[in-house]
Amino acid sequence: MEELILRYGVILLFLGAGIEGEPFALAGGVLAHRHSLPVYGAVLAAIGGSCCIDQFWFHLSRYFSRTRIVRRVSERPAFQRAIELIESYPIRFVLLFRFAYGLRAVAPVAIGASRLPTWLFVPLNIVAAIVWGCLFTGLGYLAGPAFEQAEARYGKGIAIATVCLSVAVFVFVMRRGRPGK
Numbered sequence: 454m455e456e457l458i459l460r461y462g463v464i465l466l467f468l469g470a471g472i473e474g475e476p477f478a479l480a481g482g483v484l485a486h487r488h489s490l491p492v493y494g495a496v497l498a499a500i501g502g503s504c505c506i507d508q509f510w511f512h513l514s515r516y517f518s519r520t521r522i523v524r525r526v527s528e529r530p531a532f533q534r535a536i537e538l539i540e541s542y543p544i545r546f547v548l549l550f551r552f553a554y555g556l557r558a559v560a561p562v563a564i565g566a567s568r569l570p571t572w573l574f575v576p577l578n579i580v581a582a583i584v585w586g587c588l589f590t591g592l593g594y595l596a597g598p599a600f601e602q603a604e605a606r607y608g609k610g611i612a613i614a615t616v617c618l619s620v621a622v623f624v625f626v627m628r629r630g631r632p633g634k
Contacts, residue, residue: 462490463498471502474557475589478503482593483600492594500586503551507561507578514565526562535563543569547577551585 469477481495514523526532535556539546547569550560564574 463494466490466495466498467502467505469502470499470586471506474503474551478586478589479593479596482590482595483597484593485590486594486597487601492590495594496586496590499590500582503585504579504582507582508575510561511565511571511574511578514562515571518566523562523566526559527566529559531556532559532563535559536567539564539567539569543567543573544577547574548581548584551581 463481466477466481470481478495478499481490481499484490485492485495513520514526517523518527535546535550538556546560547564550556550564553560556563
């Protein structure tokens with residue numbers, strides 16, 4: 454992944470943050486720490502990718518709800534849970550769904566299918582993407598020295614495995630702290 458990001462820079466980081474999320478934002482932060490990418494470019498790419506993909510899914514669900522892909526997402530078990538949370542806590546849900554790993558994939562589609570107005574979703578989504586992009590790129594930037602030490606001591610493979618394990622632990626801790634778990 455690092456070689457691809459180095460070659461295609463913030464464009465790949467933008468696409469990766471939108472499609473895959475945290476690993477790309479974290480990698481962007483690590484690469485910014487190494488001065489392989491500009492810090493602000495990495496942050497803006499993570500924010501932009503996250504925001505744009507969620508806008509895409511929201512609008513696809515809102516205006517093209519009969520498409521096969523939207524129907525397939527809406528059949529997932531987490532979709533109904535997302536709808537319930539949107540109806541109960543619309544603003545909090547939009548601001549926090551990026552951090553709810555069980556709902557992350559279905560949330561923008563569910564929001565588009567809900568009664569939440571577009572005029573409210575768009576600014577909330579932008580704010581949430583800014584917080585998310587700054588947080589995960591910043592975590593990657595702060596993890597940069599540890600990644601470099603692990604790479605120097607154990608090689609690149611072990612360093613990447615360490616970062617992946619750290620992300621997995623973070624996800625586990627976040628999921629454990631959610632209400633109802």
